[in-house]
Amino acid sequence: MICEEPYEARDNGYHFFRYMCERQPQQKCYYAVKKESVDAKKVQKIGLTVEYGSIQHWLAYFLCAYNISSQKGGKPNPAMCAFMEMNGVFKPRNVFLQHGITKDMAEWLFADKCNFYFFITAAIPEHNMIKDYYGYKDGVARLTGFPRYDSLIPNQTNQNQILIMPTWRNWFNLKSKGSQDVKTPFGCSEYLKKWMELLNSKELDYLIINHNLKVVFFLHRNMQRYIEAFQGVNEKIVIASWKDYDIQELLLTSKLMITDYSSVFFDMVYMKKPVIFYQFDEEEYRKYQYQQGWFDYHSNAFGTSYSASEEVIEALSHEIENGYKVSERYLNEYSHIFAYSDRRNSRRIYELLDKEKSDM
Known part of the structure; x- marks a missing residue:
């Protein structure tokens, strides 16, 4: 299950979803987005979608191997899901892709306020800060690079x-x-x-x-x-x-x-x-x-x-x-x-998730 903000498909979630649909079609992936979103048709052309916050989204959230999002609250109902997760009612494998490199001391992302199975990072000092100061157990923070970086081509614009x-x-x-x-x-x-x-x-x-x-x-x-x-x-x-x-x-x-x-x-x-x-x-x-x-x-x-x-x-x-x-x-x-600039960030994330799933 993959998503971003309810009305968006432009960030790390979208780019990872596109990679999965194009490169790993054997895996069943869903993207949650509001049908009124200007990005909805773009995502529907790529793969399977569900209405954000719908019953189908809830079912996917409960049944998926991984709940993957660029947002901390990337779930059918962020408040309700957070309550269930933090109180042990339900513990999904939340994979936090982020929507930007964490460079500041963002307390809302500390381990005691989150329930991340994996916390994806893109910068070496960022990874070290999260691993050493954010309170996560070993193995939660993973330095793979961001999916959207796979589409960033170094300095090739002709527009002024x-x-x-x-x-x-x-x-x-x-x-x-x-x-x-x-x-x-x-x-x-x-x-x-x-x-x-x-x-x-x-x-x-x-x-x-x-x-x-x-x-x-x-x-x-x-x-x-x-x-x-x-x-x-x-x-x-x-x-x-x-x-x-x-x-x-x-x-x-x-x-x-x-x-x-x-x-x-x-x-x-x-x-x-x-x-x-x-x-x-x-x-x-x-x-x-x-x-x-x-x-x-x-x-x-x-x-x-x-x-x-x-x-x-x-x-x-x-x-x-x-x-x-x-x-x-x-x-x-x-x-x-940057540890990686090889346009293989999505692949590293997929291999991480696939290996973890195989070891369960």
């Missing part, structure tokens, strides 16, 4: 496109401890002010015109509800809706990424493309959302952190003039982060 992709903030979306201290209506928030400041800067407009640059602004899935607030930006910039644009395709066709703290920048690094970090609220982010883990934005080899929009535009201008080439330090660090 950059992707601006900020991540979410829990004080706009979730009830979390301490979030009330910084709670502000989105329309008056520093988040909106700072990103609008960058997008509407005359310097960015100059780069767009003089370098025939295409700029795509893609809000995190949790922030897409606020997309209307960005409609007043430079008309030359594409404000991308998640329903109309596939992140994987945007990553493949972009030469550079600007983000704040989104772990999706590792997808760009995997393809050996430059990244720039715009971090105007780092103190609040560390206090209210995630504490720093193994990755340090201020000493890494992949991109520089800036707090001012002017600095970000200056760095972007430099990258354009430099032909988006990455440094030797970047390339040297690459080998210390």
Whole structure:
């Protein structure tokens, strides 16, 4: 049983499902997705599907050899399933594919809050952090690489496109401890002010015109509800809706990424493309959302952190003039982060699951 978010088939779950249907057709796999999803037909063309949250989904959840998802709550009813699992009523073999490399201390993924049979990782230091500090038993964390990385081809885009992709903030979306201290209506928030400041800067407009640059602004899935607030930006910039644009395709066709703290920048690094970090609220982010883990934005080899929009535009201008080439330090660090770049991640996961199933 494989799934992601109820309405999506674009992440590690989808890519692993596609691998199973195309390369391991002898295995009976189902993908759970809402029939109203814009991705539903795409998945149905590949293999067997069930309606997310339906009776069929529940049956598959109870009977499957593995319940596989890119989401912690990838189950027919996340709350009910979590209650049953944590109280020993039912213990499925949950395989957590993740939807991004874990770089921070994410307490909601600690062993005492999860029931993972396998926790799939893609980066060497990430794997070590989860294995040593997240409280899992030996053998739960497995370094195989992500299924979606199998489709990432290193630096082969001809489009002069950059992707601006900020991540979410829990004080706009979730009830979390301490979030009330910084709670502000989105329309008056520093988040909106700072990103609008960058997008509407005359310097960015100059780069767009003089370098025939295409700029795509893609809000995190949790922030897409606020997309209307960005409609007043430079008309030359594409404000991308998640329903109309596939992140994987945007990553493949972009030469550079600007983000704040989104772990999706590792997808760009995997393809050996430059990244720039715009971090105007780092103190609040560390206090209210995630504490720093193994990755340090201020000493890494992949991109520089800036707090001012002017600095970000200056760095972007430099990258354009430099032909988006990455440094030797970047390339040297690459080998210390990724154990695999052979486009065989899905195969490794399948072989892991198949061997475990045979040994039961």
